[in-house]
Amino acid sequence: MAKHRGRGFSAIEYPTGMNQGGDPSQAWIKMKPDGRVDVFAGTVDIGQGSKTVHTQIVADTLGVPYDWVTMDNSNTDSSPLCTGTFASRGTFIGGNAVAVAAERVRERLLEIAARELEIDPSDLEVSDGEVRAKGAPDRKLGVGDVAAAATWTHGELITGSGAWMKPYSAPDPDTGECDPHAAISYAACVADVEVDDETGEVRVLKLIQVYDVGHAINPTLVEGQIEGGAMMGLGLGLLEATYPYYPALDHRGDQFGSYLAPSTKDLPEFDNVILEYPSSEGPFGAKAIGEMANNAQPAAICSAIYDAVGVWVTECPATPERVLRALERRSEPRREGKRIVFDEDLSVRSVSATGGEGFLAVDG
């Protein structure tokens, strides 16, 4: 009886902006008379940081400092529609919506600035809160001055609205071909585990994770998603079962003592890498990171368990009980140094002349 170490890996792809249609986000932006920017958008920030990311997208698209931009997504009456914070769509679809709206506000801003500076709008650019003539940077006007001129001189409002939606793409009835999603994120995860073959307990020692997010608009927030997702994935892989006695609900875990979630004591060592292969349709090349962040770990953990003790746990979470049952079922004859694994479930019987009879359990 001993502890065994093993390493496993998994790779996933995760789509965002699916082909079903009917999943838009909308945004409306207006500029105050002093140049500050109010963004009305429906995307709800549940802690993942969409407000921060959308503020960055608007500030960068518009060419004003981050601090001038206020996101108002306080209520569904004043905010344009967003179907919701789900399916990893906040940065991609919500972000595209605010980017489209900000682009239009920028056009309006340059139109007014053009009148003030008597320069064609196409010869103007805006950054760091200033509108400048291309090639003649001292011919400039603060964004606040342009907004004031719009308000008090021209009697106009600098505003813009926008929306983004992946259009419906019908699958071809013969081939199934369609345009299935707007972008695909990729990830790979390596898990190092230690399996106790006496107790069945599995500990994750290290997770090496690589995520291609297109463009990390806010790398710290992306890290937050990757780290948080990793611990959720570890929970799905080892601990968390919604209904331990499914389908009977009577004994399901209804408190933290019976529904186990990872704690600081389960923290593995992390080695996380962010890759940036930009998408053509996302804001600033961004793709999705939210939900995919907890998909890869359970599979990587289960293959690491196989590497450690030679049994596949095919149902998650890989609880001590499931690991021990798998170990019990293990049959592992060795012939001339080659290991042949007999797995009742996978039915090697059909290719065995003896109907599997010769494969006796060998105590590991």
Added chain:
Amino acid sequence: MSLIINGAEYELASPPLTSLLNVLREEVGLLSPKAGCQQGGCGTCTVLIDGEPRRACLTPLGAIEGAAITTVEGLGDPRNLSPVQAAFHEHYAAQCGFCTPGMMMAATGLLARRPDATRDDVLEALAGHFCRCTGYVKIVDAVLSAAAGRVDTTRPEPEAEPGEPSVVIPGSPA
């Protein structure tokens, strides 16, 4: 019943079997301790009772007559944070924020006991506190940086807004 809460003395009307969590939230109006599970399992209701991190949801008022209670409201103010608050801010150690008050109080209690806390001390002290968002990584990093004294606790006044327009526009009230 009386308590000293964040340095001020309170005479309380709640019956002695009321949980400290309900006293703080309902009677005193301090909303930083969260009602997560109210079973002692999640840790987000944690406050300091005479300097020790304790679950307010499991503590009846009658058991702590006269005790000194500290909540997040008693740690610092927005321009002058406590080291733990500043470290959480710096390290982006909160996402939804629901676990944060309990994490901060547990960390504050730990650092008062053990100012040079090691990583294992931190993992131990926070083990009874669930966080479903951050994966604990940035929280642990934050507490360790507070332990090492590597945090600036002052926060600047917010950046100036765009300011007065530099040209006076006819008709503008400016």
